[in-house]
Amino acid sequence: MVAGIGPGNPRFLTMEVKDAIENFEKVVAFGRVSNSLGHIRKDFIRIEKIAHIDKLLEEYEDILILASGDPCFYGIVEYLKRENIKIEKILPGLSSFQYMMAKLGITWQGANFLSLHGRKGKLESVKDYKLSIILTDKDNTPSRISKSLYEMGVKGRIYVGFNLSYEDERIIKAEIGKKIDDITPLAVVVIENEMD
Structure with a gap:
């Protein structure tokens, strides 16, 4: 699953995305995203490059990938589709x-x-x-x-x-x-x- 966290401040998370962050077993986030959401959970799988997602998908079957803004607006969804990575569900976020x-x-x-x-x-x-x-x-x-x-x-x-x-x-x-x-x-x- 892929979820947008909005422009950065956790106040702009949708309730659906917040619930997903709290309840998914494995949550993947880039440094900036994981830093801003540290009060929700501390055990993010932190990545620095988008290409690292491929390896994580080989290791874990069911993960939540967090993206800043909305993942469908010049976001991570474009990359995942280009790499033929199946996306089960997309949760939107407020774009910057x-x-x-x-x-x-x-x-x-x-x-x-x-x-x-x-x-x-x-x-x-x-x-x-x-x-x-x-x-x-x-x-x-x-x-x-x-x-x-x-x-x-x-x-x-x-x-x-x-x-x-x-x-x-x-x-x-x-x-x-x-x-x-x-x-x-x-x-x-x-x-x-x-x-x-």
Whole structure:
């Protein structure tokens, strides 16, 4: 089974996911996820790389795999299906982008979604949408995205959410092209493109 834990803070767990965490015999989690849920249980099987899941599935028959955000939104489900790993059930979680949009008070239907988190995405697609939502990583930082969009001639606002849902959460608003302090490598970037 695969379950999404939401943006990070345990307050955003669904009751169904919390019950699964408490009741499954073997629960697999990445470091950040297991750290934030340590008050629920202490015996997580911690992994650092997604490829380690294959070995665990050979060792254990029935495990719960925890993923940050929602596992179906640029998440672990995509990897498991690509590796032909059977998923018995998926429990959804609140995505970091949903959390961010609620914080901003911006509706997101019709938005362009782009993950640059360990992926090669086409940042140029932002030019074709009034609203784009982008997931970042250590190489594709909010500062780099802001600069690249400015060089492409995109004008408008950029919002960046760092450590969303945690006590040290920061949401920054700037004009596209302005330097942004990259507080953490993982962030949600929202682009409001001033299209003609």
